[in-house]
Amino acid sequence: MKKNSLRPWLxxxxxxxxxxxxxxxxxVDVFVYSFEEGYNSASQTYFGTGxxxxxxxxxxxxxxxxxxxxxxxxxxTVPVSTAFALMISLGLSSLKKLQELYQTIYFLPYVxxxxxxxxxxxxxxxxxxxxxxxxxxxxxFFGGSSVDFIDGPYWAKMFVMCFYTxxxxxxxxxxxxxxxxxSVNQDYYRAAxxxxxxxxxxxxxxxLPMISPMIFYLVITGFIGAFKAxxxxxxxxxxxxxxxxxxxxxxxIYDMLYGNSGGYPSYASAAAILLFAIVxxxxxxxxxxxxxxxxx
Amino acid sequence: MQSDELKQKNLSASLFAQKSGHALVVxxxxxxxxxxxxxxxxxxxxxxxxxxxxxxxxxxxxxxxxPTLQNYxxxxxxxxxxxxFINTVIFTVATTGxxxxxxxxxxxxxxxxxxxxxxxxxxxxLSLMMIPNELVVITNFQTITNWGMRNTxxxxxxxxxxxVFYIYLLKENFExxxxxxxxxxxxxxxSDLKYLFKVMLPIxxxxxxxxxxxxxxxxxxxxxxxxxxxxxxxxxxxxxxIQEIRENGFGRENIPAMMAAVVVISIPLIVLFLIFHKxxxxxxxxxxxKG
Numbered sequence: 001m002k003k004n005s006l007r008p009w010l011x012x013x014x015x016x017x018x019x020x021x022x023x024x025x026x027x028v029d030v031f032v033y034s035f036e037e038g039y040n041s042a043s044q045t046y047f048g049t050g051x052x053x054x055x056x057x058x059x060x061x062x063x064x065x066x067x068x069x070x071x072x073x074x075x076x077t078v079p080v081s082t083a084f085a086l087m088i089s090l091g092l093s094s095l096k097k098l099q100e101l102y103q104t105i106y107f108l109p110y111v112x113x114x115x116x117x118x119x120x121x122x123x124x125x126x127x128x129x130x131x132x133x134x135x136x137x138x139x140x141f142f143g144g145s146s147v148d149f150i151d152g153p154y155w156a157k158m159f160v161m162c163f164y165t166x167x168x169x170x171x172x173x174x175x176x177x178x179x180x181x182x183s184v185n186q187d188y189y190r191a192a193x194x195x196x197x198x199x200x201x202x203x204x205x206x207x208l209p210m211i212s213p214m215i216f217y218l219v220i221t222g223f224i225g226a227f228k229a230x231x232x233x234x235x236x237x238x239x240x241x242x243x244x245x246x247x248x249x250x251x252x253i254y255d256m257l258y259g260n261s262g263g264y265p266s267y268a269s270a271a272a273i274l275l276f277a278i279v280x281x282x283x284x285x286x287x288x289x290x291x292x293x294x295x296x
Numbered sequence: 297m298q299s300d301e302l303k304q305k306n307l308s309a310s311l312f313a314q315k316s317g318h319a320l321v322v323x324x325x326x327x328x329x330x331x332x333x334x335x336x337x338x339x340x341x342x343x344x345x346x347x348x349x350x351x352x353x354x355x356x357x358x359x360x361x362x363p364t365l366q367n368y369x370x371x372x373x374x375x376x377x378x379x380x381f382i383n384t385v386i387f388t389v390a391t392t393g394x395x396x397x398x399x400x401x402x403x404x405x406x407x408x409x410x411x412x413x414x415x416x417x418x419x420x421x422l423s424l425m426m427i428p429n430e431l432v433v434i435t436n437f438q439t440i441t442n443w444g445m446r447n448t449x450x451x452x453x454x455x456x457x458x459x460v461f462y463i464y465l466l467k468e469n470f471e472x473x474x475x476x477x478x479x480x481x482x483x484x485x486x487s488d489l490k491y492l493f494k495v496m497l498p499i500x501x502x503x504x505x506x507x508x509x510x511x512x513x514x515x516x517x518x519x520x521x522x523x524x525x526x527x528x529x530x531x532x533x534x535x536x537x538i539q540e541i542r543e544n545g546f547g548r549e550n551i552p553a554m555m556a557a558v559v560v561i562s563i564p565l566i567v568l569f570l571i572f573h574k575x576x577x578x579x580x581x582x583x584x585x586k587g
Contacts, residue, residue, distance in 0.1 A: 005412065007488070011405035012417065014398040018458040023424055026435030033434065088328060091321045098322070104573050105329045108336070111569040111576065113517045115535045116558040119542060120335040123342070123551055134338075134356055167332075172580065179581050228430065231519045231535075239523075239539060250430055257434055258524050265434050272430050279428070 033269035046266070053270035062242050063271060066252040072158060073248070074226040077165045082218055084166065085173035090207075092174070093181045103178060110171035118164060118235020125149035125160050150237065157237070157246055165232055169225065173218050180214035181207070216290045220283060227279050230254070249275045339562070343367050343555040350552045367556035376529065377557055380537030387452050387522075387533055388515035394457045395511055396504070402463050404492050407470035408478055425460045429520075437524050447528040456521060462507045465582065469503040470496055506579035509572055516565055534561045 009016075034053055036046040057063050088106065092099055109117070124134045127148040136146035147153065149160045188206045197205075208215075230250040233241055241247035242255065249271065256268035342350065344363035350356075371377050405411075406418050436455045445451030473496060481491045497504065519535035526532055532540060541557055569576060 008405045008409040008411040008414070011401035011409065015402035015421075015458060015463060018398055018454075019421070019424060019460070021439070022436055022455040022458065023427060023432050026432035026439070027427060029435040029438075030431050088325065091325045094318065094321055095325070098325070102325055102329055103577070105332055107573065107577055108332060108566070108569065110580065111513050111565045112336075112562055113535060113538070113565065115517075115519055115538050116561045117335055117339075119538065119554060119558055120339045123555075124335070124338065131351075131354055131356065137355055175577055175581050224428075228428065234519070234539065238543060253430055253434070254520065254524065257437055265438060268434050272434060276428060276431055 030269045030272060033266050034273050036266050038266070053266045054274070057267055057270045057274065060267075062247060062255075063249075063252050065242075065245060066247040066249050069158070069161075069246060070227060070229060070248045070250075073162060073165060073229050074223060076158075076162045077169065077226055078219060078222040080162070081166045081169050081173055082215065082222060085170055085177050085218070086215070088170075088174050089177035089181055090203075092178050103175070106174050107171045109168055110175075114168055114232055115235045118232060121160065121164050121167075122150055122236050127152075151244075154245060157244070160236060161233065161246065164236060165226070165229065168232055169222065173222070176214055176218055177211065180211040184210045216286075220286050223282055223286065224279055227275065227282070249278075336562075336566075339555045339558050342552055343559045345552050347550060347552055367552045368560070370550070370553040371556040371560060374553065375537070375541050375557070376532075377537065377541075377560060379530065380532050380534045381560070383449075383531060384516060384533045386449060387518070388512055390449065391453050391456050391515050392508055392511045394453065395459060395462070396508065398457055399459065399463045399466060399507075400492070400497070400504075403466035403470055404488075404496065406463070406467045408496075409488070421460050421463065425464070433521065433524070436521075440525055445525075447526050447531045449531070451525045452522055452531070452533075456515070456518065459511070462511070465507060466500070466503060469500045473499055502575070505572075506575050509568065509576055510579050512568065513565060513576075537561075 035049045035051070037048040037050055037052040038046050092102060092106075095102065125136075126133050127136055127146060127150075132140070132146050133149075135149065139146055147156045149156045184207065188210070189202065192202045192206060228250050229248045233246050233248055233251060237244040237246045241251045247255070253268045253271045253275070256264045256271060341358070341360060344365075344367070345353075345360050346362070346364045346366060349360070349362070402421075406414065406421075440446060440451045440455070443451075445454075477495060478491065481495065486494075517535060518533060519539075522533045523536050523539075526536065529540065538557065538561060541554060
């Protein structure tokens with residue numbers, strides 16, 4: 001054993017080198033950046049340390065708009081997509097012949113480039129000079145009045161945003177819930193059937209408790225994922241999210257780092273740490289909540 | 297007699313309710329399946345319509361009688377779609393290849409070798425899984441800029457190659473191989489490397505393939521990092537390319553050509569999915585997350 005004590009580290013060396021350079025060092029560095037006031041990336045100088053970057057970011061109307069958008073996306077898409085995924089998975093598990101085919105179809109959005117498909121959604125929802133767009137024609141057909149979902153009012157943009165986000169995140173949730181449902185011990189259902197338990201009771205007393213750890217897992221990952229929303233927004237509204245009023249926290253970070261208003265890594269760092277703090281808080285609340293309610 | 301008839305009636309009624317309930321479920325699932333497939337159908341359809349036909353349709357038609365491939369020709373000539381495509385292939389192959397080179401030895405060391413500090417090192421590795429990308433991307437951007445690697449393939453590839461999660465996945469799989477096999481190989485004087493390549497990797501090939509496919513999907517869809525690190529069109533990947541096409545490619549109005557580009561970009565992953573959908577879905581349900 002002893003003569004080989006260095007060999008294992010040799011096997012780990014590439015991983016340690018990459019992780020150290022591109023994860024551990026940046027993790028420390030981002031905190032340093034966030035406290036360096038007035039950092040200039042060209043000359044790599046700064047003129048003081050303190051909380052100025054945080055205060056700047058927290059007073060920036062673009063950041064506040066981004067926080068509002070992000071929270072709306074999170075609060076709408078996480079419950080909607082989880083509930084909808086549960087409905088679809090329950091339906092799927094009652095099928096026999098079509099189950100595999102439908103499961104495969106439902107998973108398709110997971111492997112597609114969200115920027116590319118986002119363009120299709122944009123076209124479907126957009127109103128242009130020469131066409132109303134398919135969705136608006138449908139709205140008209142049912143007697144509504146058309147709305148420009150891409151350049152129009154805020155609620156319309158938020159609706160498309162959430163619709164597309166749900167479309168994008170559902171495949172993962174359906175997959176996880178379908179396999180969770182399939183792994184519930186069938187003996188429980190047989191026992192319930194012998195007792196002639198009504199269906200809703202079976203659902204609330206057997207199915208839901210049995211898959212609650214997985215639902216909870218999806219809620220946590222859903223929250224984390226939705227807080228990082230960014231590329232779906234770009235897909236629908238273009239790279240200049242601030243002017244569309246649809247920026248998200250992550251979008252704000254990247255805009256600060258590089259882009260139209262770019263070149264301020266200190267502000268970007270402060271915003272990134274604020275985002276991390278928000279996500280961490282919400283995850284902890286979720287964990288506390290689950291300890292009371294989830295039966296493992 | 298009468299009660300028997302009544303029972304029969306009740307039974308058939310409940311059977312009917314069950315059947316119609318089932319039909320409703322199938323209907324609901326079918327509608328959702330169509331909604332999932334519709335954007336794909338729409339992009340394919342639009343890409344086959346000619347520019348003038350598309351713009352002449354105030355109410356878009358759900359089919360086309362005169363499909364044309366002109367949009368595909370436009371997509372490859374008017375914008376450097378082929379360039380984006382090749383860049384993405386280079387990026388994907390190189391990133392995935394280097395990643396395998398990094399994670400396989402690490403997973404091997406964690407699963408088979410005994411050394412001091414192994415448990416601690418593994419704990420530290422795992423804790424890195426919780427670090428969100430947004431926190432580290434800022435410094436990485438500075439690092440790559442300082443190294444003068446903006447608008448190079450190395451700048452794109454290097455920060456994208458490590459994945460703690462895949463090390464973890466592979467290590468778990470390696471550990472399922474009986475220890476006796478390793479000891480027997482040691483007795484025979486087989487070197488660790490030879491054992492890794494001749495025994496462990498062939499046994500764990502399904503997992504390695506799954507990891508490779510998941511990484512390919514991730515690379516093909518990469519957007520945030522490539523956008524930060526490249527502003528020279530010669531190094532754009534497809535995601536940035538599609539954004540560029542949208543903002544100043546064919547002119548905003550040539551939607552059929554845009555859709556042709558979208559189809560071309562989407563096809564490789566869809567083909568990969570059609571071939572490997574079982575592996576991909578199994579791999580993702582073992583703990584992958586989007587992005």
